[in-house]
Amino acid sequence: MGTATEAQHIQHAAKAHRCTWCSGVIKIGKPYWRWRWFDGFDASTAKLHPECNDAADLLSTVEPWWDQTYTGGEFQRGSTEPV
Numbered sequence: 001m002g003t004a005t006e007a008q009h010i011q012h013a014a015k016a017h018r019c020t021w022c023s024g025v026i027k028i029g030k031p032y033w034r035w036r037w038f039d040g041f042d043a044s045t046a047k048l049h050p051e052c053n054d055a056a057d058l059l060s061t062v063e064p065w066w067d068q069t070y071t072g073g074e075f076q077r078g079s080t081e082p083v
Contacts, residue, residue: 004037007053021052022083023073051078 010032017026026032026049033053036045048056052075059080076083 003039005035007033007035010034017047018072019049019052019077020046020072021048021056021070021075022077024049024077049077054078055080 012029013026013032014028016028017032018024019026019032026047031050033048033050034045036043055075055078062080074082
């Protein structure tokens with residue numbers, strides 16, 4: 001099992017990003033959440049719209065089976081509902 005960093009709230013995106021939750025675009029100047037995790041020599045970064053981050057938090061509290069691993073675009077923006 002890897003190690004995750006604390007989530008960081010980024011006030012203004014310096015460039016466009018792709019949301020890890022919904023695969024939608026996080027536009028320049030818009031806020032987003034970012035965290036990183038490391039597993040041996042592997043490293044990954046997640047970037048989520050604020051509402052997608054809220055949905056991920058909600059899912060982790062109501063679904064004990066969910067281990068916060070998912071593929072990009074698996075969920076609707078700001079929702080715990082799959083696409």
